[in-house]
Amino acid sequence: MAEIAIRNVTKTYGKTTIMEGVNLDIHDGEFVVILGPSGCGKSTLLRLIAGLEEITAGEIAIGGEIVNKLEPRERGCAMVFQNYALYPHMTVAENIGYALKVAGVPKAERLARVAETAKSVGLGDFLDRKPGQLSGGQRQRVAMARAIIRSPKVFLFDEPLSNLDAKLRVQMRHEIRRIHNQIKATSVFVTHDQHEGMTLADRLVVMNKGTIEQVGTPAEIYDRPASLYVAGFIGSPAMNFLPGQYDAARRAVVLEGGAVIGMPADHQAVDGQLVQLGIRPEHVSLRAPGQGMIDARLEIVEDLGAARLWNLKIEDIPFSLITEARPHIDTGTMTGIALDLRQAHLFDGVSGKRIDARTATVAARAVPAE
Amino acid sequence: MRRAYFKFSWIAAALLAPQLLIIFVFFYWPSAQALYWAFTLEQPWGGGNTWVGLDNFRKVLSDPYYWGSVRVSVIYALATTVLAMSMALTLAIFVDRQLAGYKAYRVAIIWPYAVAAPAVGLAFQFVFNPGAGIFSYINTISPGWWDLSKYPWQAVTAIVIAGAWKQVAYSFVFFLAALQSIPRSLTEAAAMDGARPLRRMIDLQLPLLTPTFFFLLVINITDSFTDSFGIVDTLTGGGPFRATDLMVYKIYADGFRGFDYSGAAAQSIILMLLVMALTFVQFRYVEKRVHYT
Incomplete structure (x- = not known):
């Protein structure tokens, strides 16, 4: 042994x-x-x-x-x-x-x-x-x-x-x-x-x-x-992070830009806690402008062969997503994006530690962006 | 490779001149002079030199004293080289293992190389002098036993030790550099393979030192043929009974004490050829290098 x-x-x-x-x-x-x-x-x-x-x-x-x-x-x-x-x-x-x-x-x-x-x-x-x-x-x-x-x-x-x-x-x-x-x-x-x-x-x-x-x-x-x-180190292309504050009443993350992202489950975070919302590029999809949860500006598109890597910016935060589809969008224009929130991660904004959901079962719940 | 062409310029010539002048005055001119003397004989009461061909060489080579000098030179060269290199290797291995205080040792071991040969000889006078040196204590126990002006083997031992002491530094620097250029991971791999330090030294370090070893062997032998004058002159003066009459010392003694310029010149030419041959061997070995990757 x-x-x-x-x-x-x-x-x-x-x-x-x-x-x-x-x-x-x-x-x-x-x-x-x-x-x-x-x-x-x-x-x-x-x-x-x-x-x-x-x-x-x-x-x-x-x-x-x-x-x-x-x-x-x-x-x-x-x-x-x-x-x-x-x-x-x-x-x-x-x-x-x-x-x-x-x-x-x-x-x-x-x-x-x-x-x-x-x-x-x-x-x-x-x-x-x-x-x-x-x-x-x-x-x-x-x-x-x-x-x-x-x-x-x-x-x-x-x-x-x-x-x-x-x-x-x-x-x-x-x-x-x-x-x-x-x-x-x-x-x-x-x-x-x-x-x-x-x-x-x-x-x-x-x-x-x-x-x-x-x-x-x-x-x-x-x-x-x-x-x-760990979230940023593992995975290629790397996970996206959006800084915001946790809103306990609405079970949502209020992003710095003002967008409110409702979470599918209640997280072990206190009201007003600074958090980072993490989401992998493969768990994000494209929408028409204004139709997604957030709008972002398209910077560069990279063709990987099997998939397409879209490099966007939300305000000044770089954000990337991967799609199999290859729609045409002009660089520099705005596009909507939708996050698959069942696959999202929440981290403490100060210590960087993972914040888990309170309930073990995570129900998919569609919360429209306000 | 592309060649660079330079136009002849007076500035370039002027910059080269001092170096060329030094080489000419201290090397080519004396060498030419030695060649001239080696093939001529000065007339007894002046009046120019007469061409004698190889007579000077014949005379030198048929002189039993000369062969005695060759014999003791070879003994001195081999003994000094073996002693200096084994000491240097041992010290380098200890310093390489970074035993306590190795930084101080490293500096201390390099110093002797900066000491001029006559100073080394003089310093060893204080050690070996039968009346006042450290070795004189032997004579208080057994009166008259130690006297390097009386016993040839003691005189030879003394110059060998002094010569080796001076040469240890040079070999040490090269051995240490070679040991430190062996990648650490090699030693570690051998340690993982179960080899203890002594085993690693025999199987790994020593074989990888082979090129350095040959290089130093030739350098040390060459050095002990040419650089021993100061030690002999201050320590033994070539005696007793010509026991330490090394080739380079005999050239001086015959030429400047015996005023046999032609004989001394012929000996110089022989010594020069010997050193050239050794240098040639050295270049052959330096080309061969072990690659670590």
Whole structure:
């Protein structure tokens, strides 16, 4: 069993705090993706698990054993590095087999396992090459094989796909997921790419400024973002936010421009509370001017092929929506828009925390714009 | 690559002149003079030089003292190089591991390179002097045991230590730079693969240092052939019994003490050819580099 328990972990360098009071439970055999912008502490968290950095406070346990004081080699983790970190003077076979050599595995067995592992990642024909003679994708595979061959309890991936081109990235993403489904080792994957996160993860961990914003399945995080930050970070194109005040009597959000958006359910907000109304571009539709809930000015239209991305402005707030239909509207003119309010999110205007509806059942209720 | 063409201009010539003048006065002119002397013999009471062809070289190469000098020069070069490089590597590895106080060590270790060779020799006089140096304490225990003006092996040991002490700094700088240019993730990957620090050093750091190692080997050997004069002159004066009569010192002694300009010039030419050959080897190795990515 190799569940990972991270308890109140803090990491500081001198006076700079990288990470504060992080708690996270990763189940045995789970594929967890840690997602966040650069500098949010996600790589540091991975390196703390690996033992490449020392924990300032708190504790990390792997398989029930506290590993704070253990050397990397004693933790049973294998890691795939962003730049692959292949040994340049060793052949592919020597790279893959190095861990076994260090562990003192007899040569015959070592060679057999190297050959088998190399074959499983499609490197069978490249065993005698040096890393310098391989393409980016092949190097990536060597790095993978080097991790797999140790049959580790835990796999750690530090942005392993960011040096690959877009097509290869998708291919390697599938490969990584396939290997995980096969060997079922607990995996922690760090990335700043939300597509990688959404597609690979059993559970996603969204980090921001050294703290965890939300933990959940990709669907949970997409459907019920816990904060303004998560809502804006996950989803492409990003969620729209409209600032306003909550009107408890009317169960509505009064936008800064004066428009009143009636909510389908009563929310846990007090009268007059500053809020942000969040709505994803795919949950908004176009109407004739004056016929929607709000009017907006069309700035730029982008054709994405399967859909069309409309970039609008409501007063000075940028707002985007996606439609499958391709009506013609002149840029610079006004158009009406209608929000699918069952899909809307409400966030506190100050703290950015999610505001939930009071009732569990959310009834669709058409409230005409006043 | 496109070539840039410049029109000849007097300003360019004037800017180049000081450098060219220095090279001419201190390198080409003496070299030409040495060549001239090496193939001629000055008449006993003046009156110009006579052309003697390869006679000077024949004489030098058939002189057993000269071969003795070559022998001790080679011993000195190899011993100094091995001692200096192994010390430098050890120190560089410790500094690279960033043990406590490594910043202070780094500066302290680089300093000796800034000390002139005669000053090094003089400083080691205070260490090795049998009457007043640090080593004189040995003589209080066993009177007369340590005397580098009496025992050839002690004299050779003394100049080797002094020479190595001076050369450690240079090798250290290069070893440290090479160690620090090894990506950290490589060391980390090896740590994840289960290798302890010593194992990582043997399997990873040392192989990746190979180009630096060859480069320093040649530089150190070349240096110990040419840059040892000051140490020998202040520490042993070439003695006892010519035991520390290194090639470069013998050139000086024969030429300026023995007034055998022609013999000394022939020796200079031989030494110059030797250094050129080493430099050639060095360029061959510097071209070969390990790529990390």
